[in-house]
Amino acid sequence: MISSRIDSFRSVAKNFKVVFLDSYGVLKNHKGLIDGVAETISFLRGEGIVFRVLTNDASRSQEQQVEVFDRLGLKDLDVEEVITSGMLAKQFLSHKIKDGKIAYLGTENSADYILQSGLKHIAVRDIDLENIEDISAFVFLDDEGFDWNYDIDTTVNFLRRKTVPVIVANSDKYYPVNKNDVSVATGGIAKLCESMLSKKFIHFGKPDTQMFNYAYEHINRDKQQYDKDDILMVGDTLSTDILGGNKFGLKTMLVLSGNTRSDNAELWINSSGIIPDYICDSILK
Amino acid sequence: MISSRIDSFRSVAKNFKVVFLDSYGVLKNHKGLIDGVAETISFLRGEGIVFRVLTNDASRSQEQQVEVFDRLGLKDLDVEEVITSGMLAKQFLSHKIKDGKIAYLGTENSADYILQSGLKHIAVRDIDLENIEDISAFVFLDDEGFDWNYDIDTTVNFLRRKTVPVIVANSDKYYPVNKNDVSVATGGIAKLCESMLSKKFIHFGKPDTQMFNYAYEHINRDKQQYDKDDILMVGDTLSTDILGGNKFGLKTMLVLSGNTRSDNAELWINSSGIIPDYICDSILK
Amino acid sequence: MISSRIDSFRSVAKNFKVVFLDSYGVLKNHKGLIDGVAETISFLRGEGIVFRVLTNDASRSQEQQVEVFDRLGLKDLDVEEVITSGMLAKQFLSHKIKDGKIAYLGTENSADYILQSGLKHIAVRDIDLENIEDISAFVFLDDEGFDWNYDIDTTVNFLRRKTVPVIVANSDKYYPVNKNDVSVATGGIAKLCESMLSKKFIHFGKPDTQMFNYAYEHINRDKQQYDKDDILMVGDTLSTDILGGNKFGLKTMLVLSGNTRSDNAELWINSSGIIPDYICDSILK
Amino acid sequence: MISSRIDSFRSVAKNFKVVFLDSYGVLKNHKGLIDGVAETISFLRGEGIVFRVLTNDASRSQEQQVEVFDRLGLKDLDVEEVITSGMLAKQFLSHKIKDGKIAYLGTENSADYILQSGLKHIAVRDIDLENIEDISAFVFLDDEGFDWNYDIDTTVNFLRRKTVPVIVANSDKYYPVNKNDVSVATGGIAKLCESMLSKKFIHFGKPDTQMFNYAYEHINRDKQQYDKDDILMVGDTLSTDILGGNKFGLKTMLVLSGNTRSDNAELWINSSGIIPDYICDSILK
CATH class of the missing domain: 3.40.50.1000 (HAD superfamily/HAD-like)
Structure with missing residues (x-):
């Protein structure tokens, strides 16, 4: 071949x-x-x-993906024609997590679309490490919407204190920002946390x-x-x-x-x- | 959870x-x-x-798996009730490899069941490294049926000379042989070859x-x-x-x-x- | 044993x-x-x-380490009695990097002590990616002194554009901040960058x-x-x-x-x- | 640079x-x-x-290395001018292993030169897994002198049963045998065993x-x-x-x-x- x-x-x-x-x-x-x-x-x-x-790209829902394409000039895309790794994360959560709150690293917007399973969700910055009994899962959603200088530490310390399913909605380590340059993506941050915790999370997205x-x-x-x-x-x-x-x-x-x-x-x-x-x-x- | x-x-x-x-x-x-x-x-x-x-276990076909269970005393298993990682390997080969010969490491028996796609297959010990143009894929099938002292070297040298799809029909690194002990399985040998070649093969089987x-x-x-x-x-x-x-x-x-x-x-x-x-x-x- | x-x-x-x-x-x-x-x-x-x-701990010189111990109540430590991984980084740079500027991620203070080889140094935040000819090496020094939201991206993009020796003065992935919790350390950030670039940097410190x-x-x-x-x-x-x-x-x-x-x-x-x-x-x- | x-x-x-x-x-x-x-x-x-x-190359002593060079036509090499990774393994064993037997995978010849510390040594093929109390260390010496089909399993099962220091005298995964081809080396076999045991052994040789x-x-x-x-x-x-x-x-x-x-x-x-x-x-x- x-x-x-x-x-x-x-x-x-x-x-x-x-x-x-x-x-x-x-x-x-x-x-x-x-x-x-x-x-x-x-x-x-x-x-x-x-x-x-x-x-x-797990940061946007199907509807939002279509809007972006529309704005760029690809006008007639149907919502059903776009499939994101976030949809897999969403499916996993709805099958496996039946109660408690889902903690997330990312934007409110990405949380709204992926975590719309009836369960409450909580941003990492709002986690009180002394009060984590009701958190039942953790999701790496997006590379925006948090302060890197603080929230990565909180993520790691939460996961050191409590064993819950951890999922990564986008496994890409970086994304391009211009012809030459890239920016760290969710998958890269998840990788950093995996390496600090010596654990493997559940990753969604291609090549899976x-x-x-x-x-x-x-x-x-x-x-x-x-x-x-x-x-x-x-x-x-x-x-x-x-x-x-x-x-x-x-x-x-x-x-x-x-x-x-x-x-x-x-x-x-x-x-x-x-x-x-x-x-x-x-x-x- | x-x-x-x-x-x-x-x-x-x-x-x-x-x-x-x-x-x-x-x-x-x-x-x-x-x-x-x-x-x-x-x-x-x-x-x-x-x-x-x-x-x-990719070394036996569904029929052979059922025979083994029958011999052990589980009498009424249906062929359709057993699903092996070898069946995934077989499916991959039938979709992706349309011509040439498929080289394999394993027993004739495992080759017969997985490689029954109409294509010819060739055991590693029969590979002539000077004459490999017609080999179009390589499969790690089984941990028996070859001489470890020679055939692993041939496998690596073939894959250094020619880039073809390489699939691993059983990713397990070892299998148990008694209460305490294990034996190297196909996945272990494949891992050794991956490490020597600095390549990742296509693995089938749980947890995939x-x-x-x-x-x-x-x-x-x-x-x-x-x-x-x-x-x-x-x-x-x-x-x-x-x-x-x-x-x-x-x-x-x-x-x-x-x-x-x-x-x-x-x-x-x-x-x-x-x-x-x-x-x-x-x-x- | x-x-x-x-x-x-x-x-x-x-x-x-x-x-x-x-x-x-x-x-x-x-x-x-x-x-x-x-x-x-x-x-x-x-x-x-x-x-x-x-x-x-590569963030402080021997003198500063002794000062800290003194402040904590261990009074009579001699400067020569403390050996840091930063001293190895410093030794490497003095033997291998003979001209150009050394870019670093960390505090001015850590840069001053490790990079005192006569060469100029430049903080990551001051790197102009369009003007990098004179940068001859890169050092991961410390987990403070930079903005995570920007400077990690700059680090990765610099290293995508130019192949220079990259050294990690402290390979620890995290350090403890209290009885339960940890904070990401330089080695963790270096690991993230290695994973994004698919390269291995030169690490100093135990267990080496x-x-x-x-x-x-x-x-x-x-x-x-x-x-x-x-x-x-x-x-x-x-x-x-x-x-x-x-x-x-x-x-x-x-x-x-x-x-x-x-x-x-x-x-x-x-x-x-x-x-x-x-x-x-x-x-x- | x-x-x-x-x-x-x-x-x-x-x-x-x-x-x-x-x-x-x-x-x-x-x-x-x-x-x-x-x-x-x-x-x-x-x-x-x-x-x-x-x-x-840890399979030959300094004297044997010089003999080989002499045979190849490089006549005047001094024994002191050759340094092998086996000498590091030997040094480690003499400092760290003070009693018991040292088990090894390799030839008698390589065992004789590396294990000449006064301690007894035992080839893997002679290990009785039911009687391993007196084995105090394990050494991967050489890729010859054993039967791959049996002795790798014995190695892994011994190391599953007993925690002892394991050292790898040559970390190279393969060595060249002709212009195109390679053969699995000790480091490759050690890597296979590490992967089966989820442990890291102590490796000697460049690039260390x-x-x-x-x-x-x-x-x-x-x-x-x-x-x-x-x-x-x-x-x-x-x-x-x-x-x-x-x-x-x-x-x-x-x-x-x-x-x-x-x-x-x-x-x-x-x-x-x-x-x-x-x-x-x-x-x-």
């Missing part, structure tokens, strides 16, 4: 009934919507190809196959009409998009419009052993 | 429509079938509780949620009749059975008839942060 | 010519100097036993044997008068004090006045495989 | 009083002695430059600074005549030779006659952050 280097995303996509698309690096970048993406989405609709956007399975079940929810062989996963990151897509049994395409640059794609594939079926510059043509 | 210490597996199981059972440490141990397990299986059938055995999802889809294959809230996962190992069950959103029960002993269960739960919903001595009553 | 559980530090110390002492958890704790420590230091002096304090060797050379600087068999290392932490002391070939004593509690000492020894020669409640009698 | 790409090893070596040389990839390779190495050694002697060979310190003390054993600034470390591997040399504070030179090839040297330096002071094709001119 050597990756096929291809010129046209569209010519390959035509052979599939479903396309899963990563968001950052495929549809948009630090400057906004990637030029031509709106046309490609129209092309998919025109061809009757079902698509889903799979994103590790649960994310792909959620999308797979979603497109088959009415009737079982799509098989894995019908689906193409498209992403810019070997270690999340391609690894996860491969493991779930999908055909995968690496695009070079984001994290992976043309001049090191082959090297990274060889050194990681993560092999996309196709490599293409972008989804633009 | 503090684990409930309970006396009777049956009294809890009655509240679920489905029970997933680990094999080693729950149904059998190094001496054979655990006394009373046959009665518990009859109880489940009598109550109309659906069950599946989820095992990381893909295993649970496979079982979940299986019980819902005719109609969508069971929800995650209907299912109890029972296992003896926190890091595979309970971690995976929790992450997939199932209720989980740790039994103390295998890897985890009564006197260190609480300690291990606290130090790992992996929390079963229930703890019970065994599934016997 | 089973650890000997002993009642009296002094009775064992008498058999050695030199004692190396960890600072936090042995000499002092969050409340101040541990009661009776001053008497034990007097005992050592009275017996003619040479001692050194070996600490991973370089720290022990520095102390060993120091006591033998005039003439080679002490052998490894003459030295007892005393610490409260298996993974730093005892591991490092053992590896360097010293006899080691675990005291239970700090990180390791009496009720889990044996368990931690068995699970880590790090075995002190002696275990004692404290150095008080 | 950007690496200087230089044409002539000799022109740089002339500026140092001491040169430390890695063995495999610098002096010899799979075909034997590298052409011209004998002349370079003569050059060093002629210039009065002291040198030491630092090797992670203890190896460099041993050599440093050796050249200064009569009088303190050489400073770190007087020494150049030359090796073919970034992660052992260069990392260790840098950390110890030596100037370092990467040669391209072994593990690191000319076309990926820069890439590996950037991705690892391990920066040699000099890069040179070989030590030949």
Whole structure:
């Protein structure tokens, strides 16, 4: 299985009934919507190809994701067409946590959407370490909405005092802020806390196959009409998009419009052993 | 969520429509079938509780697993009631590897069942390192069927020369051989090779949620009749059975008839942060 | 080699010519100097036993360490009797970095003492990412003196843009702030950055044997008068004090006045495989 | 500190009083002695430059190493000029293990030289797991002299039953056997066992600074005549030779006659952050 280097995303996509698309690096970048993406989405609709956007961004609900795309110029996205790792976190909490309060590190906004299971939630800054009996779970939601100088310590000390399920709604360690630079993301902070506590938390998001399975079940929810062989996963990151897509049994395409640059794609594939079926510059043509 | 210490597996199981059972440490141990397990299986059938055995043993097909249980005295197991990590490996290969030969480390027998996709397979000992163009994937199948002194070197050197998808059909690092002792398993050998190559292979089996999802889809294959809230996962190992069950959103029960002993269960739960919903001595009553 | 559980530090110390002492958890704790420590230091002096304090605290110079001990009530410590991981960092920089500026994360104060090699230094907050040609090394010095919300991002982005030697003057991931709680230390932040960059930095401090060797050379600087068999290392932490002391070939004593509690000492020894020669409640009698 | 790409090893070596040389990839390779190495050694002697060979090969004593070099055509090496990681293991055992038997995985020959401390030793194949009270330490010595199919299991089961100091005399995971291929080395087997036991053993050899310190003390054993600034470390591997040399504070030179090839040297330096002071094709001119 050597990756096929291809010129046209569209010519390959035509052979599939479903396309899963990563968001950052495929549809948009630090400057906004990637030029031509709106046309490609129209092309998919025109061809009757079902698509889903799979994103590790847990800070916004489906509705908010659609609003952002709308503001960037991708107008007609449906709420159901966006799937976030936060939805998996939400599903986990609703199945496993039946009482108590859920403590969280992140913004009120992200808490509202993920923790809407009827349970109360409490921001880390409001935790009183002497009074934690009623906290029944902890969630790493977002890299904003707290003071790094204090709240990471409180998080660690809470978790030293009480053993509860800890979930990480977005496992990405960083996200890009411009052409060169990145910023620490929730997954990085969670990693720091794991390392201090010598524990492993429960992580959601690509490359975990649960994310792909959620999308797979979603497109088959009415009737079982799509098989894995019908689906193409498209992403810019070997270690999340391609690894996860491969493991779930999908055909995968690496695009070079984001994290992976043309001049090191082959090297990274060889050194990681993560092999996309196709490599293409972008989804633009 | 503090684990409930309970006396009777049956009294809890009655509240679920489905029970997933680990094999080693729950149904059998190094001496054979655990006394009373046959009665518990009859109880489940009598109550109309659906069950599946989820095992990381990829060396035997479903049919062979059933034969072994039959020989040990558990007579009426159905082939469909056993789900192995090897079945996931098989599914992956059939979706992703469409041509070439599949090289494997393991027994002919395990190769026959996992690699029956129409593709040819080749044992590591038969690989000619100067002639590897037609090998398109590599599978770690089993800890028997090869000579450790030679075939691990060949495996590593093949993978240094050619980048192909590498899958590990059983991620367990060791398996028990008697009350005290263990033996290196496929997952251990794969780990050694990963460490020599600085690569990560594709691992199947618990705690990966893909295993649970496979079982979940299986019980819902005719109609969508069971929800995650209907299912109890029972296992003896926190890091595979309970971690995976929790992450997939199932209720989980740790039994103390295998890897985890009564006197260190609480300690291990606290130090790992992996929390079963229930703890019970065994599934016997 | 089973650890000997002993009642009296002094009775064992008498058999050695030199004692190396960890600072936090042995000499002092969050409340101040541990009661009776001053008497034990007097005992050592009275017996003619040479001692050194070996600490991973890189934020203060030897002089400042002595001042702190003085303020806490341990009056007669000599500057030469304290050895910090910062001194190793300083030594490294003076041998390896001959020109350019040294960027640092930490306080001005820690920078002043470690970076006094004639080279200029620059705090992370003052780095202009568009103008980094003259920065020739980076040092993680201290967990204070910067804004977590900004300066960690700058650190990572600087290190994405330029490959320079990166050193960590204190590898501890956290330090205790009271009986129950801890605070993230420099080593934790460095770990976060390593994980984001997929690189390994150069770490100084226990358990690295370089720290022990520095102390060993120091006591033998005039003439080679002490052998490894003459030295007892005393610490409260298996993974730093005892591991490092053992590896360097010293006899080691675990005291239970700090990180390791009496009720889990044996368990931690068995699970880590790090075995002190002696275990004692404290150095008080 | 950007690496200087230089044409002539000799022109740089002339500026140092001491040169430390890695063995495999610098002096010899799979075909034997590298052409011209004998002349370079003569050059060093002629210039009065002291040198030491630092090797992670723990399977042979200094005398045996010299014999091998002699057989390969490097005639005049002195026993004192070769320093092996096995010598560190030997030193550790003599300081820390005062009674009992030392169990080992490796050849009789390697056991004879490392374990000559007056203590008895016992090969893994001779361990009776029911009778292990008198075994006081375990050493991973060599990748030969045992049956992989049995003795690794015995090693793991012994270490599950008894907590003793475990040392790894050679941390290398593999060694080259020809231009393309490698073979599993002791460090790889130790890593497998560590992973099965969830323990960390005590590793000797580069990049650990203890190896460099041993050599440093050796050249200064009569009088303190050489400073770190007087020494150049030359090796073919970034992660052992260069990392260790840098950390110890030596100037370092990467040669391209072994593990690191000319076309990926820069890439590996950037991705690892391990920066040699000099890069040179070989030590030949």
